[in-house]
Amino acid sequence: MPAKRQPARPPAEHAPLELEHFLPYQLSIVSNTVSQAIADDYQRRFDLGVTEWRVMAVLARFDGLSAREVAERTAMDKVAVSRALARLVEAGRVDRATHDGDKRRSVLNLSEAGWAIHDQVAPMARQRERELLAKLDAEEQAWLERILGKLMPPEH
Amino acid sequence: MPAKRQPARPPAEHAPLELEHFLPYQLSIVSNTVSQAIADDYQRRFDLGVTEWRVMAVLARFDGLSAREVAERTAMDKVAVSRALARLVEAGRVDRATHDGDKRRSVLNLSEAGWAIHDQVAPMARQRERELLAKLDAEEQAWLERILGKLMPPEH
DNA sequence: CCGTTATAGTTACAGTTGAAACCATTTGCA
C-alpha cells in the first residue's frame, strides 16, 4: 500500500486552493448531491427531467402563466423552458392555450395527468429535503434558512 | 398592467411546492450563480473550463496523483477527468507520465505553464469567495462553514 | 396609418455531459 500522499509544495510558494474548504466548491457538491438524489426518485419512474419537474412545480402554484413567467420563476432560460414545455405538452402533462388578445403568449396549466404526477413527486421531494435537514440540529436549520435567504440573488 | 397573479388552488388540495423556499432549489441557485461568476473570470481569459480548473487545483496541492485520485478529490467522474486531462496535457499545462510498475496509471503534475495559470486563477477564486461571504456577517459566516461541513457527503 | 423596435416563443448548431462499452494491464486464486 502506498504511503498517504502529502502536499508536495510549501503553501507559501504557490498558495494552492484547498478545494474541500472552498465555499463555492462545497456548495456545488452539496447541491449536486441532493439534487441528484431527488432527481433519481422521479427520473426513471416518470420519465421526467429536472427542468420539467421545476416547470410543473411552478404551474402547480400559479395557473395560466406564460412561458416567460415560468422562466422567471424557475430561474431557467427561455430555451430550456420551451423545450421542457414541448415535452410536457407532448406527454399530456401540461395544457397549452393561446392568450386572448396576445397571440404570442401561451397560457399554461397542469392537466389532470400533470396533477397526478405532481401529487406523487412533491411528497418525495419534501422527504428528501427532510433527510437533508435531519443532518442538522434545529439551530443550524434556522441559520441555514436565514443564510440562504441572504445569499440568493435578489431576482429569485 | 395585469393583476398580480395569485395561487389558484387551495394548498390543502395539492400541496404544491414553494420552489423559492425549497432548500435543494435554493442551494442550486446559489451554487450555480457563484460558480458561474468565478468561471466567467477565467473561462475566456485562459480558455479553461470549470472541470479543468478543478483538476489543476488538486494537482497544485498534490503531486503525482493518478487520474482516479484526481477524480476522487474533485468529486468528478472519471470520464470528465479523462477529458479535462486530455485538454490540459494538450495545452501543456499538465505533465503526464506513466507510473513505474503499473503501466495503467498515469502520474500527473502541473507544468511550469500550469503553475503560472494557477497562480493567477487561485487569487481570483478566493476574491469571489470573499465577495460571497461579504453578504454575511461574521456570525453567519461561522455558521455557514459549520453547516456545510455537516452537509458535505462523507467521502469528500 | 406605417415603419421601427420590442417581445414571446421556437429552431439550429455546436459544445458538453454521462452511461455504457471498450482496451490494456494487473491482481487474485485455483
Place this chain on the structure above:
DNA sequence: TGCAAATGGTTTCAACTGTAACTATAACGG
C-alpha cells in the same frame, strides 16, 4: 503458472445545454 475478475483510463453514442438566429405578433413614435 494460467485464467477469471478487477482496475485505470479512453472512446462512443445519445441526451442535454447555451448562444445565436429566426418567426410571429404586438407596441411605439412620427
